[in-house]
Amino acid sequence: MRLFSKIYTILLLGILSMLIIHGNLNYEAEIQQFDTDMADNAGQIAWIMAGMISHTWQESGPETAIHLIEDANHANRLIDIRWVWLDEILPVHGAAHPELHSLRPAETVAPVSFTALDEQRLKQRYTLMPVAIPGERSGAIQLTQSLLPRAEFTQKMLIRSLSITTLLAFVASIIVYFLIHVKIRKPLEKLSRKAIEIGKGNLIPDLEIKGEDELAGLAGIMNDMCTRLLIAKEKIHFEHLARLKTLEQLRHTEKLSTVGQIAAGIAHEIGTPLNVVDGRAKMIIAEPLVHDEIVDCARIIKNQAERMTLIIRQLLDYSRKKKSQPKILESVETIMRQVFNLLSPIAAKQGIPLVLNIAPRTKLACRMDTQQIQQVFMNVILNSIQATPKGKNVQVDISNTKLKSMLHTDDQLEKFIRIDVIDEGEGIPEDKLQEIFTPFFTTKQIGLGTGLGLSITRELLEEHGGWIEVLNRPVRGAQFSIFLGLVEKEQ
Numbered sequence: 034m035r036l037f038s039k040i041y042t043i044l045l046l047g048i049l050s051m052l053i054i055h056g057n058l059n060y061e062a063e064i065q066q067f068d069t070d071m072a073d074n075a076g077q078i079a080w081i082m083a084g085m086i087s088h089t090w091q092e093s094g095p096e097t098a099i100h101l102i103e104d105a106n107h108a109n110r111l112i113d114i115r116w117v118w119l120d121e122i123l124p125v126h127g128a129a130h131p132e133l134h135s136l137r138p139a140e141t142v143a144p145v146s147f148t149a150l151d152e153q154r155l156k157q158r159y160t161l162m163p164v165a166i167p168g169e170r171s172g173a174i175q176l177t178q179s180l181l182p183r184a185e186f187t188q189k190m191l192i193r194s195l196s197i198t199t200l201l202a203f204v205a206s207i208i209v210y211f212l213i214h215v216k217i218r219k220p221l222e223k224l225s226r227k228a229i230e231i232g233k234g235n236l237i238p239d240l241e242i243k244g245e246d247e248l249a250g251l252a253g254i255m256n257d258m259c260t261r262l263l264i265a266k267e268k269i270h271f272e273h274l275a276r277l278k279t280l281e282q283l284r285h286t287e288k289l290s291t292v293g294q295i296a297a298g299i300a301h302e303i304g305t306p307l308n309v310v311d312g313r314a315k316m317i318i319a320e321p322l323v324h325d326e327i328v329d330c331a332r333i334i335k336n337q338a339e340r341m342t343l344i345i346r347q348l349l350d351y352s353r354k355k356k357s358q359p360k361i362l363e364s365v366e367t368i369m370r371q372v373f374n375l376l377s378p379i380a381a382k383q384g385i386p387l388v389l390n391i392a393p394r395t396k397l398a399c400r401m402d403t404q405q406i407q408q409v410f411m412n413v414i415l416n417s418i419q420a421t422p423k424g425k426n427v428q429v430d431i432s433n434t435k436l437k438s439m440l441h442t443d444d445q446l447e448k449f450i451r452i453d454v455i456d457e458g459e460g461i462p463e464d465k466l467q468e469i470f471t472p473f474f475t476t477k478q479i480g481l482g483t484g485l486g487l488s489i490t491r492e493l494l495e496e497h498g499g500w501i502e503v504l505n506r507p508v509r510g511a512q513f514s515i516f517l518g519l520v521e522k523e524q
Contacts, residue, residue, distance in 0.1 A: 048205045056194040072146040075176040079162030113177040220248040306337035360400045372410040384423040392432040398520045420458030428455045452515040460505040
């Protein structure tokens with residue numbers, strides 16, 4: 034987990050930084066304390082010896098005092114003790130250490146300690162303590178301490194500091210690792226997995242994170258959210274079922290409205306074969322016919338009965354309320370000719386020819402619910418018949434086209450079947466052009482439409498991955514263009 038690595042790395046670097054800073058400060062303090070202890074030790078020795086040398090110098094002479102210093106030097110192997118004259122020391126160290134100029138035997142109450150290079154270019158600590166002696170020339174006891182112990186002490190301190198820092202960093206890294214792993218990483222992984230499951234639709238509130246911290250609280254919130262989503266999902270499911278039921282009812286209502294308009298035209302279509310059947314039946318009853326004439330009359334009656342049966346069956350098939358069928362591969366031309374058969378009586382009654390034009394080499398296979406696509410064609414063509422004056426045509430052109438889908442955001446070109454339904458009516462007012470697909474919107478007279486036809490048409494086409502467009506023709510009339518996805522061959 035990248036978040037775990039980031040948190041762990043940041044915390045570990047922070048701990049390491051604090052340990053390094055603390056170790057460095059402690060190291061500097063120890064070295065400074067070591068230097069202070071060295072200077073204090075030398076200062077105490079110089080102070081004691083200064084009094085002894087001053088007294089011996091005054092009582093027994095300078096030779097005895099110098100011998101006393103040499104004896105003390107042989108007794109202490111860590112500190113080199115010797116007698117020096119201040120006027121000889123100042124030219125050597127005075128420039129680098131101005132405090133040496135202030136050394137006065139009568140005034141000095143503390144020794145002066147400093148570090149400098151000796152004749153062998155080795156760094157040494159020098160401690161000078163002026164001694165009150167007779168005469169005009171000022172002298173001092175010089176204690177020289179090698180800084181080699183300081184270097185050894187420094188090395189030991191550095192090793193100890195690094196060891197302690199490394200050990201503390203190791204222990205801290207283990208503690209931080211397990212703390213983050215148990216308290217942060219595992220709960221976050223559970224939360225992440227649960228979020229993915231919720232995205233896939235698993236809304237069971239089974240997330241469990243122990244504790245009373247924020248992550249445990251977040252787990253409780255996610256469980257509550259899952260519970261609410263389950264309730265909302267059930268509610269949406271029931272609302273969806275109710276909507277589908279209402280939608281199916283509206284579609285069926287629109288079909289029944291269309292059936293009512295078709296029925297009047299079909300009455301004439303059925304009336305003609307009924308007259309033929311009636312006439313032939315009377316001939317058989319009233320006139321003495323030979324066997325062949327009777328057979329001929331019976332054949333005519335049979336043909337006319339089949340014709341009436343076909344008309345009534347088509348109307349009944351269209352008007353029946355059926356469930357949505359699985360989409361099958363069907364020819365658009367077949368469905369269109371069935372619609373023409375149903376609407377021809379209405380068109381003929383109003384003196385409006387229906388013209389079907391199919392472009393050469395047009396591919397017509399489409400995967401569809403035949404009942405729904407039949408209703409689409411029926412709604413659009415019936416609107417065109419009602420909008421066209423007597424003596425004018427309603428023309429249906431079918432062709433193939435390649436364009437971008439109106440229902441998807443990609444820019445890929447796809448192949449479609451295009452069905453243009455063209456009338457020669459008054460057209461659609463420009464201010465109404467964007468409203469014609471609104472449910473219950475209609476420009477027809479009362480009794481000629483429900484205002485649901487085009488809205489249901491658009492919805493059915495979208496379920497098939499298609500769409501419908503409308504525009505006013507340059508001269509007169511309107512053109513509805515239907516687009517359905519083309520299937521070039523069976524998979």
